[in-house]
Amino acid sequence: MRCGHCFCKQCLTSYRDDSASSGDFSCPQCGKKTRTVSGSQEAGQTSSVTKDCGLQRVSDEHKISLRKRCEYVTEGSDETESRTSLNRIYTELYVTEGQSEEVNTHEVRQLETSSKMETLHNTPIKCQDIFKALPGQQKPIRVVLTVGFAGIGKTFFVQKFTLDWAEGSENQDLSLLILLSFRELNLIRDKRYSLLKLLHDFHPTLKEVPAETLAVCKLVFICDGLDERKLSLDFNNSEVVSDVTQESSVDVLLTNLIKGNLLPSALVWITSRPAAANQIPPSCIDRVTEVRGFTDAQKEDYFRRKFSDEDKSSIIMSHIKASRSLHIMCQIPVFCWITATVLEDMYSTEQRRELPKTLTDMYSHFLLVQTKRKRKKYSEGHETSPQELMEADREVLLKLGRLAFEHLKKGNIMFYREDLECCGLDVTEASVYSGVCTEILKREYVVFEKTVYCFVHLSVQEFLAAVYMFHCFTDRSTDEVDAFIGKLSLNDFLKSVMEKSLLSRNGHLDLFVCFLHGLSLESNQRLLGGLLDRSDNSPEMIQRVISNLKKMNSDDISPDRSINIFHCLMEMNDLSVNQEIQKFLESENRSHRLSEIQCSALAYMLQMSEVLDELSLKKYKTSDQGRLRLIPAVRNCRKAKFDHCRLSDTDCEVLASALKSNPSHLRELDLSVSKLQDSGAMRLSAGLRSPNCKLEILSLRSCRLTKISCASLASALKSNPSHMRELDMSCNMLEDSGVELLLEFLQSSNCRLETLKLWSCSLTRISCASLTSALNSNHSHLKELDLSDNKLEDSGVGLLCDFLQSSNCRLETLKLSGCSLTTISCTSLASALKSNTSFLKKLDLNNNDLCDSGVELLCDLKKSPNNSLEDLRWGIYP
Numbered sequence: 060m061r062c063g064h065c066f067c068k069q070c071l072t073s074y075r076d077d078s079a080s081s082g083d084f085s086c087p088q089c090g091k092k093t094r095t096v097s098g099s100q101e102a103g104q105t106s107s108v109t110k111d112c113g114l115q116r117v118s119d120e121h122k123i124s125l126r127k128r129c130e131y132v133t134e135g136s137d138e139t140e141s142r143t144s145l146n147r148i149y150t151e152l153y154v155t156e157g158q159s160e161e162v163n164t165h166e167v168r169q170l171e172t173s174s175k176m177e178t179l180h181n182t183p184i185k186c187q188d189i190f191k192a193l194p195g196q197q198k199p200i201r202v203v204l205t206v207g208f209a210g211i212g213k214t215f216f217v218q219k220f221t222l223d224w225a226e227g228s229e230n231q232d233l234s235l236l237i238l239l240s241f242r243e244l245n246l247i248r249d250k251r252y253s254l255l256k257l258l259h260d261f262h263p264t265l266k267e268v269p270a271e272t273l274a275v276c277k278l279v280f281i282c283d284g285l286d287e288r289k290l291s292l293d294f295n296n297s298e299v300v301s302d303v304t305q306e307s308s309v310d311v312l313l314t315n316l317i318k319g320n321l322l323p324s325a326l327v328w329i330t331s332r333p334a335a336a337n338q339i340p341p342s343c344i345d346r347v348t349e350v351r352g353f354t355d356a357q358k359e360d361y362f363r364r365k366f367s368d369e370d371k372s373s374i375i376m377s378h379i380k381a382s383r384s385l386h387i388m389c390q391i392p393v394f395c396w397i398t399a400t401v402l403e404d405m406y407s408t409e410q411r412r413e414l415p416k417t418l419t420d421m422y423s424h425f426l427l428v429q430t431k432r433k434r435k436k437y438s439e440g441h442e443t444s445p446q447e448l449m450e451a452d453r454e455v456l457l458k459l460g461r462l463a464f465e466h467l468k469k470g471n472i473m474f475y476r477e478d479l480e481c482c483g484l485d486v487t488e489a490s491v492y493s494g495v496c497t498e499i500l501k502r503e504y505v506v507f508e509k510t511v512y513c514f515v516h517l518s519v520q521e522f523l524a525a526v527y528m529f530h531c532f533t534d535r536s537t538d539e540v541d542a543f544i545g546k547l548s549l550n551d552f553l554k555s556v557m558e559k560s561l562l563s564r565n566g567h568l569d570l571f572v573c574f575l576h577g578l579s580l581e582s583n584q585r586l587l588g589g590l591l592d593r594s595d596n597s598p599e600m601i602q603r604v605i606s607n608l609k610k611m612n613s614d615d616i617s618p619d620r621s622i623n624i625f626h627c628l629m630e631m632n633d634l635s636v637n638q639e640i641q642k643f644l645e646s647e648n649r650s651h652r653l654s655e656i657q658c659s660a661l662a663y664m665l666q667m668s669e670v671l672d673e674l675s676l677k678k679y680k681t682s683d684q685g686r687l688r689l690i691p692a693v694r695n696c697r698k699a700k701f702d703h704c705r706l707s708d709t710d711c712e713v714l715a716s717a718l719k720s721n722p723s724h725l726r727e728l729d730l731s732v733s734k735l736q737d738s739g740a741m742r743l744s745a746g747l748r749s750p751n752c753k754l755e756i757l758s759l760r761s762c763r764l765t766k767i768s769c770a771s772l773a774s775a776l777k778s779n780p781s782h783m784r785e786l787d788m789s790c791n792m793l794e795d796s797g798v799e800l801l802l803e804f805l806q807s808s809n810c811r812l813e814t815l816k817l818w819s820c821s822l823t824r825i826s827c828a829s830l831t832s833a834l835n836s837n838h839s840h841l842k843e844l845d846l847s848d849n850k851l852e853d854s855g856v857g858l859l860c861d862f863l864q865s866s867n868c869r870l871e872t873l874k875l876s877g878c879s880l881t882t883i884s885c886t887s888l889a890s891a892l893k894s895n896t897s898f899l900k901k902l903d904l905n906n907n908d909l910c911d912s913g914v915e916l917l918c919d920l921k922k923s924p925n926n927s928l929e930d931l932r933w934g935i936y937p
């Protein structure tokens with residue numbers, strides 16, 4: 060008996076030919092030549108043959124289902140006729156191993172600092188290789204977490220992987236691919252399921268797969284959109300589920316699947332926006348990758364695919380490159396689609412109009428294009444006047460704006476029918492603006508009891524929210540946002556909203572506020588026609604708004620937040636600050652005193668420039684607050700000198716984000732003489748803990764630190780120890796207990812620390828004992844140790860001498876100035892340094908109560924040709 064299950068890739072027909080042997084056959088459906096999938100098996104073999112054939116048949120049917128689901132996609136629109144072949148439009152994305160830092164700024168603003176993709180420093184990962192180890196990686200990869208901003212292409216990336224498998228071109232070692240989305244799982248979050256039933260309900264083609272088959276076949280689960288989940292994933296206290304037939308809540312099933320309690324051999328792939336990625340413990344993840352959007356070459360490839368006319372695509376790319384904000388935004392595939400939609404419409408009309416240069420301008424044109432398309436499609440055959448159509452558009456778009464605004468405040472990006480109805484929207488009204496608000500789920504199976512809506516991109520939601528809020532301001536007949544804006548002039552209104560947005564830690568209102576300032580211009584109000592009532596945007600009023608932005612006080616506000624003030628100026632087409640800083644950067648004379656807004660602009664531009672060798676805040680003539688506004692440029696420098704600056708906790712978060720960057724350029728960081736305190740050091744430690752951190756020199760001298768800082772720093776450095784070469788913790792109240800905590804880092808086998816400075820840290824002989832024990836326990840790389848101005852006394856130095864005689868000791872410089880020492884210490888040191896293993900070249904004993912006889916012992920030692928001591932200091936200085 061032979062097994063001849065066949066599958067035709069041409070017409071996607073699955074059929075049987077039990078008499079067939081392996082080879083080419085004609086498909087009974089289309090007549091094309093095909094090949095048996097499962098091959099031939101002899102009758103005497105085990106019953107697993109039948110099971111394999113059954114699984115193969117199910118797998119083939121499942122591939123057909125997934126191919127139908129993923130083969131055609133929509134870009135931004137839900138209209139069926141706009142569906143396009145994924146293989147035709149798919150542009151390779153830039154995906155790397157590891158994750159960039161999560162900056163507490165709006166995702167679009169994070170793109171600015173990550174837009175300078177250093178492909179030479181990262182190994183791109185292709186879609187089909189997501190589970191394949193890179194050269195040199197030994198650990199098998201079971202759970203992959205892929206992060207990326209909204210609209211950056213994560214879902215298309217997943218669909219491409221799925222389609223390649225379904226078409227039989229990639230990863231054919233996988234038996235089954237289970238595609239799930241958190242949008243779908245949200246709809247059943249209150250129901251109890253077994254993993255087997257979940258698979259059967261979400262993928263009916265798998266209903267014949269029994270529980271025992273799942274345990275032995277090679278599975279991959281793809282869970283798309285963790286950031287959209289409304290499930291509560293608890294990895295610490297959830298019940299253990301190990302049987303695929305055991306019922307539990309959906310969130311418990313997922314946590315057990317990720318942890319490996321359920322189907323431990325199954326591969327799991329999760330996608331998420333960066334802000335939600337930390338919901339999964341690092342211990343559960345074998346690989347983190349980041350979708351970083353399009354490189355410049357990939358942007359050009361996208362527009363070439365989009366426009367068959369090569370001249371048109373070249374003109375569009377030239378225009379995009381001329382605008383920094385548009386060029387950066389085109390890193391996001393969805394924004395490429397928005398840009399293409401707008402520019403294609405503008406080029407197709409005979410009217411010669413100036414192409415959009417700002418984001419507000421681009422989104423205003425995008426809204427007009429969607430409105431025009433809607434009118435064309437839905438007014439055919441209806442006797443409706445243009446004025447009536449305009450009024451209808453205005454009413455619906457403002458309802459969409461209200462939906463966008465109310466949920467932007469809550470941080471929601473997904474909406475249900477009842478959310479639309481609360482804003483006065485009929486479902487059909489939202490669907491006609493399909494390029495703006497997209498219907499996400501179709502009612503294909505019983506589990507899809509609700510339809511979910513979202514805007515095509517978060518930035519579209521923010522733009523519509525700004526349109527709605529500006530309407531409420533100009534209309535004055537509504538009181539829905541009075542609590543947010545009050546009854547104010549345009550100048551005071553924009554100032555009030557800006558101040559509120561600056562207080563946001565994660566910058567979720569940044570782009571919204573930029574759009575508001577852009578909408579205040581007469582040109583954008585004229586472009587939107589009847590959608591907005593005209594405000595008092597006389598030249599005098601606009602100039603007052605611009606002047607207010609330039610003078611805005613941002614004390615106690617994150618420097619990252621302050622940069623958005625500069626972006627608002629750009630949206631208002633005020634290029635003065637930008638031009639002033641360009642001249643400053645081009646000038647050899649840097650003596651010009653910078654205003655605070657100029658410092659924000661400079662910080663932004665320095666992040667966009669080539670990597671700086673050194674950033675020293677003291678070199679710039681500005682106020683203390685102005686210097687703090689320069690701090691974000693630390694992400695783009697190798698050496699940062701921030702000594703004698705009044706750093707706050709929020710400033711330390713910016714520094715931590717620079718250390719988390721992928722790649723992180725920072726190698727030397729000087730924060731000396733700052734009011735950092737323990738809270739600041741703890742925030743800094745989060746950056747030091749990052750695997751991206753490559754910091755080699757860190758100075759925290761005189762930063763008001765205590766032993767609490769030692770605990771957090773030791774923990775961070777211990778987890779990432781191999782890069783740090785020099786650590787200065789001098790002039791802090793660390794005390795013996797603090798140093799003992801810090802020494803946990805020195806005992807790490809990967810520690811490569813060469814210089815440790817602990818002068819004036821309120822230490823005693825107890826610290827000497829701890830140091831000796833720590834340094835003796837490891838092959839020490841320490842070459843310089845500074846313990847000056849601590850009350851170590853002779854007994855403490857005696858303990859240190861045990862280390863000086865150790866074969867592990869490589870110490871070349873030892874500073875013990877002002878340590879309450881006597882001649883006894885000289886005797887101990889002379890005895891220790893006579894050891895053949897001594898490398899000590901410099902010994903500082905200044906400001907101690909030493910007598911001549913003790914010093915003579917050391918001087919004789921210095922003269923000895925067999926000893927390495929070259930520099931001996933022992934005087935008394937005031």
